[in-house]
Amino acid sequence: GSDGDSGATATSECGTDTSVAMGDSVTDLTFALVAPSAKDDLAFTQSMVDSLTRLGIEPQITDGTFIVEEAAAAIRGYAEEGVDVVIAHGTQYGGSLAEIAPDFPDTSFIWGTATDTQGLDNVFAYYPEADQGGYVNGWIAAEMTDGAAMGVVGPVEAGDAVAYVNGFIAGATANGAPAPSVVYTGSFSDVALATETAQAHVDNGAQVLTGTSQSTVGAVNVAAANDIPWFGTQSNQEAWSTDLVVASQVYHWDVVLDDMIESIEGGTLGGEAMAITLQNGGLVIEINGCYGLDDSVVDGAEGIIAEIIDGTIDPT
Amino acid sequence: MTTSTPLLELRGITKRFPGVLANDDVSFDVRTGEVHALLGENGAGKSTLMKILFGLYQADEGQIMLRGEEATITSPTSAIEQRVGMVHQHFMLVPTLTVVENVALGLHDARKLRPDLDAVGARIREISEEYGLEVDPDIDVWKLSVGERQRVEIIKALYRDAELLVLDEPTAVLTPQEVDDLFVILRQLTAAGTGIVFISHKLHEVLALSDRITVLRNGRVTGRTVPAETDRQQLAEMMVGREVDLAPDRPIVETGPVRLSVSGLHVTGDRGTPAVVDVDLDVRGGEILGIAGVSGNGQRELAEAIAGLRQLDRGSISIDGADTTGVTPGMARAAGLSYVPEERMKDGAVGEFDVAENLLLVDHGDSRFIRNGLFDRDQIETHAARLVEEYAVKTPTLHTPTSSLSGGNIQKLIMARELDSDPLVILAAQPTRGVDIGAAEYIHRRLVEQRGEGVAVLVISEDLDEVFALSDRIAVMFDGAVVKIFDRADATRESVGLAMTGVV
Amino acid sequence: MSDFFTLTVLVGTLASGIRTAMPYLLAALGETVGQRSGVLNLGVDGVMLLGAFGGYYTVLQTENHWLGVLVGLAIGLGMGLVYALVTIVFHAEQGISGIGIFLFGLGFSDLLFQELVGTPRPIKPLPKVEIPLLADIPHLGPAFFQHNLLTYVAFALVPLTTWMLMKTTFGMNVRAVGENPQAADSLGVSVAQTRMGAILFGNTMAGLAGAGLSLQLAIFQHNLTNGLGFIAVALVYFGAWRPRWVLAGALLYGMVTATRLRWQSLDIIPRGASDVAAMAPAIITILALVLLASRVRGPAALTKPFSRH
Amino acid sequence: MSRLAGAFVPLGAALLAFVFGAVMILALGENPIDGLLAIIDGAFGSGERIAATAVRATPLLLVGAGITIAFRASVINIGGEGQIIAGALLSTAVALWLPDLPKIVLLPLVILAGLVGGGFWGAIPGALKAYASVNEILSTIMLNIVAVQLMNYLLRGPMIDPIEVEGTRIPQTERLTDNAALPTLIEGTRLHFGVILAIIAAVVVWVILWRTPTGFRLRAVGHNPDAARAAGMNVERNIVKALTMSGALSGLAGVVLVFGSESLRLVTDGGSAGFTGSAGFNGIVAALFGGLHPLWTIPSSFLFGSLLTGATELQRDLQIPNALAIALNGLIVLFVVSSDRARGWIKDRFGAAT
Ligand SMILES: Nc1ncnc2c1ncn2[C@@H]1O[C@H](COP(=O)(O)OP(=O)(O)OP(=O)(O)O)[C@@H](O)[C@H]1O
Ligand SMILES: Nc1ncnc2c1ncn2[C@@H]1O[C@H](COP(=O)(O)OP(=O)(O)OP(=O)(O)O)[C@@H](O)[C@H]1O
Numbered sequence A: 001g002s003d004g005d006s007g008a009t010a011t012s013e014c015g016t017d018t019s020v021a022m023g024d025s026v027t028d029l030t031f032a033l034v035a036p037s038a039k040d041d042l043a044f045t046q047s048m049v050d051s052l053t054r055l056g057i058e059p060q061i062t063d064g065t066f067i068v069e070e071a072a073a074a075i076r077g078y079a080e081e082g083v084d085v086v087i088a089h090g091t092q093y094g095g096s097l098a099e100i101a102p103d104f105p106d107t108s109f110i111w112g113t114a115t116d117t118q119g120l121d122n123v124f125a126y127y128p129e130a131d132q133g134g135y136v137n138g139w140i141a142a143e144m145t146d147g148a149a150m151g152v153v154g155p156v157e158a159g160d161a162v163a164y165v166n167g168f169i170a171g172a173t174a175n176g177a178p179a180p181s182v183v184y185t186g187s188f189s190d191v192a193l194a195t196e197t198a199q200a201h202v203d204n205g206a207q208v209l210t211g212t213s214q215s216t217v218g219a220v221n222v223a224a225a226n227d228i229p230w231f232g233t234q235s236n237q238e239a240w241s242t243d244l245v246v247a248s249q250v251y252h253w254d255v256v257l258d259d260m261i262e263s264i265e266g267g268t269l270g271g272e273a274m275a276i277t278l279q280n281g282g283l284v285i286e287i288n289g290c291y292g293l294d295d296s297v298v299d300g301a302e303g304i305i306a307e308i309i310d311g312t313i314d315p316t
Numbered sequence B: 001m002t003t004s005t006p007l008l009e010l011r012g013i014t015k016r017f018p019g020v021l022a023n024d025d026v027s028f029d030v031r032t033g034e035v036h037a038l039l040g041e042n043g044a045g046k047s048t049l050m051k052i053l054f055g056l057y058q059a060d061e062g063q064i065m066l067r068g069e070e071a072t073i074t075s076p077t078s079a080i081e082q083r084v085g086m087v088h089q090h091f092m093l094v095p096t097l098t099v100v101e102n103v104a105l106g107l108h109d110a111r112k113l114r115p116d117l118d119a120v121g122a123r124i125r126e127i128s129e130e131y132g133l134e135v136d137p138d139i140d141v142w143k144l145s146v147g148e149r150q151r152v153e154i155i156k157a158l159y160r161d162a163e164l165l166v167l168d169e170p171t172a173v174l175t176p177q178e179v180d181d182l183f184v185i186l187r188q189l190t191a192a193g194t195g196i197v198f199i200s201h202k203l204h205e206v207l208a209l210s211d212r213i214t215v216l217r218n219g220r221v222t223g224r225t226v227p228a229e230t231d232r233q234q235l236a237e238m239m240v241g242r243e244v245d246l247a248p249d250r251p252i253v254e255t256g257p258v259r260l261s262v263s264g265l266h267v268t269g270d271r272g273t274p275a276v277v278d279v280d281l282d283v284r285g286g287e288i289l290g291i292a293g294v295s296g297n298g299q300r301e302l303a304e305a306i307a308g309l310r311q312l313d314r315g316s317i318s319i320d321g322a323d324t325t326g327v328t329p330g331m332a333r334a335a336g337l338s339y340v341p342e343e344r345m346k347d348g349a350v351g352e353f354d355v356a357e358n359l360l361l362v363d364h365g366d367s368r369f370i371r372n373g374l375f376d377r378d379q380i381e382t383h384a385a386r387l388v389e390e391y392a393v394k395t396p397t398l399h400t401p402t403s404s405l406s407g408g409n410i411q412k413l414i415m416a417r418e419l420d421s422d423p424l425v426i427l428a429a430q431p432t433r434g435v436d437i438g439a440a441e442y443i444h445r446r447l448v449e450q451r452g453e454g455v456a457v458l459v460i461s462e463d464l465d466e467v468f469a470l471s472d473r474i475a476v477m478f479d480g481a482v483v484k485i486f487d488r489a490d491a492t493r494e495s496v497g498l499a500m501t502g503v504v
Numbered sequence C: 001m002s003d004f005f006t007l008t009v010l011v012g013t014l015a016s017g018i019r020t021a022m023p024y025l026l027a028a029l030g031e032t033v034g035q036r037s038g039v040l041n042l043g044v045d046g047v048m049l050l051g052a053f054g055g056y057y058t059v060l061q062t063e064n065h066w067l068g069v070l071v072g073l074a075i076g077l078g079m080g081l082v083y084a085l086v087t088i089v090f091h092a093e094q095g096i097s098g099i100g101i102f103l104f105g106l107g108f109s110d111l112l113f114q115e116l117v118g119t120p121r122p123i124k125p126l127p128k129v130e131i132p133l134l135a136d137i138p139h140l141g142p143a144f145f146q147h148n149l150l151t152y153v154a155f156a157l158v159p160l161t162t163w164m165l166m167k168t169t170f171g172m173n174v175r176a177v178g179e180n181p182q183a184a185d186s187l188g189v190s191v192a193q194t195r196m197g198a199i200l201f202g203n204t205m206a207g208l209a210g211a212g213l214s215l216q217l218a219i220f221q222h223n224l225t226n227g228l229g230f231i232a233v234a235l236v237y238f239g240a241w242r243p244r245w246v247l248a249g250a251l252l253y254g255m256v257t258a259t260r261l262r263w264q265s266l267d268i269i270p271r272g273a274s275d276v277a278a279m280a281p282a283i284i285t286i287l288a289l290v291l292l293a294s295r296v297r298g299p300a301a302l303t304k305p306f307s308r309h
Numbered sequence D: 001m002s003r004l005a006g007a008f009v010p011l012g013a014a015l016l017a018f019v020f021g022a023v024m025i026l027a028l029g030e031n032p033i034d035g036l037l038a039i040i041d042g043a044f045g046s047g048e049r050i051a052a053t054a055v056r057a058t059p060l061l062l063v064g065a066g067i068t069i070a071f072r073a074s075v076i077n078i079g080g081e082g083q084i085i086a087g088a089l090l091s092t093a094v095a096l097w098l099p100d101l102p103k104i105v106l107l108p109l110v111i112l113a114g115l116v117g118g119g120f121w122g123a124i125p126g127a128l129k130a131y132a133s134v135n136e137i138l139s140t141i142m143l144n145i146v147a148v149q150l151m152n153y154l155l156r157g158p159m160i161d162p163i164e165v166e167g168t169r170i171p172q173t174e175r176l177t178d179n180a181a182l183p184t185l186i187e188g189t190r191l192h193f194g195v196i197l198a199i200i201a202a203v204v205v206w207v208i209l210w211r212t213p214t215g216f217r218l219r220a221v222g223h224n225p226d227a228a229r230a231a232g233m234n235v236e237r238n239i240v241k242a243l244t245m246s247g248a249l250s251g252l253a254g255v256v257l258v259f260g261s262e263s264l265r266l267v268t269d270g271g272s273a274g275f276t277g278s279a280g281f282n283g284i285v286a287a288l289f290g291g292l293h294p295l296w297t298i299p300s301s302f303l304f305g306s307l308l309t310g311a312t313e314l315q316r317d318l319q320i321p322n323a324l325a326i327a328l329n330g331l332i333v334l335f336v337v338s339s340d341r342a343r344g345w346i347k348d349r350f351g352a353a354t
């Protein structure tokens, strides 16, 4: 799978639909997806749905199951039903999976984001090296702002969010910007808080905003209202603001899913953790054609990506 | 008396509540310009009959005739429209509203944006003047004394041009002076043609005021008479259905040591002003000290301070020699106090609890009632059954919710609970207010009995008859202070009455 | 710390606090009137969610904010009818009915959103209305006089609600039935109608608050309110059933929220303490109430259904 | 006759709610009968599912039993969510600190810690109400917010799984020791000892409320604090006691959610519902539904537990968003509480009984 996308950035033609088209089916396996937020959240859950779509897979979906108990019941239910591959798209589901997976040795479970499989041989784990994209986004942001302040709208200070935010800070400061100001609101879902946080950053002089979690949709609005560029992550967030989303780090899980499917079809149902990275094309910096980023900046970003890929730059 | 059609005629009214026949084929009439008194024990069905008249309940059987025509009264509004007014036994006032607002309620169609409070206020002042019903229209009702609230109730009815006015125990909470004032007003009203239904447990009032008297017992009419042909004793017996002893015998008792001592007591009232000022009292075992006084002169605050329910500013209290200054109610009780509060439904009993539970309210922690850490239900039942029996509490079962008992029976229940715990000191506030003659007699007898057993009894009452019937000594409170303490032998109604106005 | 006391930051904080307070204030004012009539509504959050979705969806379709506001009001009114039916006609326990309304609103708004919209698509936010002259006052203008119309409406409703409660026939009846419904009934005031009116007012305000929230944030998503409606109910207690104190509570909550976000943004609160910062509005609200030590009693008949028998 | 009516009215009301649900399902283009069958299948379709339903009902029952104490004492406890979290945090901390204790010691200790944690979180609004006149609806709602942030702080800081510090920083503890796990009752199902614990708790609450002086005082204070005070009771202390006991039972629900879970660890998703499953609210519904009687709260909790587990199946089978199930729950609550007569019947027959 690491020979997926050749380029690590993709610049969209302005005005094109960013929604993902159904690809040619790569497998006959049946899939089910259990996810904590809505399947079309333009963030974490949608990144998985889009990835499956690219692979031509139409899974059964149980979404919005932020209650771990409910998710566990759904995961177990799909396994009982005989679905071949059950994707548990939520870190918090891991504990339940550790109990369920051994009961269904012929089912393959795919779980993320997680960096290990808890020693289970029918579980694959996946995670993003989100700091990589964060670094690139931060670098571009610094390039655009010329030393001005930047604001980051964070949710709870944990998980991938921290990786992305720290990567963003590293990228921005490496490119000569002052350290971006970071606010963790304490909630993944409180749009009002994210909105006011963005506004606070703007009032404090921020010229660029970024953020992660489904609550940031409010922050994008603030960016739009103040004509401030926005950097997205997880899914392509151009739909939120056609003009001001500069670039989104998009999770292409299909890169690792492809490998997993190959293994499963070959009889190995799990046992490995796989990362999506800039190297393997699982992380793609999707640049918004409508924003009109200078070609020189795009070229610079390509350079940074290349350096991250070859290890010259450590984004953490 | 005229022979023309009566203003009101109730024909064969029957009303059933679950398990209770509250009115049984009751007929009753009122003519213009007369006062018709309705008498009966607690729970006889007086209020129920009047609530039917006022549209609060619907009769199961029977007719209401107003001015000779059959009337349908389905709600208070229709009663008011037909010029029936009612002053309820339990005040129907909204304490957080002003007097004007209380009067104005319901006058104005809610579709009318603003009530014309100025006009209402002006009219209230007119009525006040005309009938001597003094009250400040702009004051919040919760700040008023009981007597003043009563006046507001009457103003409410007069404001609505009531031709037929029902007064359900209007005097229960009034001072003798206020009662006299009220009677002046009522006579003025009858002179103007208003018909009045007057309900009271105080027989001398009934005899003084009414033109005719009807007696109810157990929901049925058991007697009709006129004042000229009867007296208190006979009325009492008509009500109760047996002989009644209106003044309990008070055998001579050796007084013991001081059981309750109050000295230099200062207490602040709800309104933040001094309510009790430098009060000294000693009550000995075997003695009943009556506290007379017009309501609102610090009696309530004094009682609450002794019971541990109110903070005191200065002074000290001791019960049986133990200092109980500033203690909690539980500690005051532990020192030997029994307390019969003035407002029995608010402070004396838990309405939702059944009879047995209320009898356990104070002593529930007693080891008698507990086995292996749990309630011993047999013991509790036996205890309750004994008290109900001994104190003649009329209740269908031991597990009847207390709120459905009549006032007199609730008071007997509280008495039973408080007296059964072998107290050293009994503090009883308004022990027979609103209680019927039979029950009052009973309660009085019990208090005198306790005195005989060497208990110190402090009775607070606005009813001079009661104070005189019970007390060995009479203390008079005025403006927060004890202005005079009489020996029973030296006290006359006149001298006590005068002291109550502050003249010593 | 000194960064915070620059004028722009202070002005921004004030403006943010006021913005944040708006939906709380609208909902809490409505609930205040409801509770004054003796009816507790724990379903405010659910009604807000429905109003928020209705307002959002209308604007998404029509781009007309006022239509959106109207729809929010109408949804609030409709839910008010439901709540009145349940609590007044059927005498249902108010606490549990409110939670029923909350669950229904939470689920149904999300269901509609998933079926009709799916991906959260931003709408145009409510436009700011600059009050002529006042908006131009340096510093004060941007803080107080450059808000969306609903914010002004919310603040204007504080004296209006007080006026309604204290001066109108309806308000007098509301206070009476909330305190002593028997007394009101005995004078021919319809307890049912009065409470119905108060419930309709309260729910309509909740619907408006919801629409105000989604139109101000210019977005909808699952559980957009995040418990805001419950906090609004809490603010009624903070305000001891007095609109101006409810306003004080809403402003306090909004201002503390705004301040903590700005202090985090300025690194006055270090990054690692984000959770502590997030607790601040809740803790400060409680502490403020402890210090105020208001011992005002609530409406005596609160949560008690009325019947004559 | 009236008994029959009493039994059928709420059933009829629930049915009516389902009719509304059916209309919604129809509107989504699915067959309502299939929907109903899916719910039933999800809740009761196999031994395992029945067990899952019971497990789902357990925290509702614990919270609900606590709610009966609070509400009987006239204290409105909306703080179940926070109290669950407090109980979970303290019990988890104990399991993290003393993982090597033998099960016989550790498990009771963990349970005790849950009771203490939840009880403490309940005692705060209790004391605020009793001694500072802070309304408990306000303080419990606010303390829910505080508890969530406290959990976030502890799980991403002091209590985080050491692996996660270097890894993806998932805010969760390590897998807790099996010595603290609630024993499974029936192998192959998730039915665990917590279910029994909850039923015992409900019975104990019933005994306390109606068979002991402590409960007598709580109820007296709840009905009429003035009379209770005049009778010598310490009203303030009883208010604190009611909220403490109520909170303690919610804290126990927190223990059950952690130590009865498959994952055997405490994870936060940043909010409260992800961990509690909103048991702090649903428990109130269950308790009120059970007429504030702890024993009736048992079937009532199981009813709501089955709706919750059934809803998962509805979503899995028919791809109907579980938002519909939440809305349907709301409707059922509204319809059934509106069938007032039935409540009256239950009250007359059981509520007033001592
Ligand atoms: N709403 C009610 N429901 C059930 N029983 C009632 C109701 N109202 C009154 N009763 C019962 O009806 C009977 C008559 O009560 P009512 O209040 O008319 O007595 P009363 O003569 O006014 O007594 P009192 O002198 O104590 O005021 C009593 O047994 C009482 O318990
Ligand atoms: N009315 C009463 N009669 C007898 N004892 C009482 C009464 N009220 C309280 N007590 C006792 O006084 C003490 C203080 O009572 P309080 O109501 O404050 O509860 P407590 O000490 O927490 O007791 P518990 O936990 O057993 O309810 C207790 O020991 C109790 O048994």
Ligand SMILES: [Mg+2]
Binding pocket: B046, B047, B048, B089, B168
């Ligand atoms: Mg009466």
Ligand SMILES: [Mg+2]
Binding pocket: none
């Ligand atoms: Mg104790």
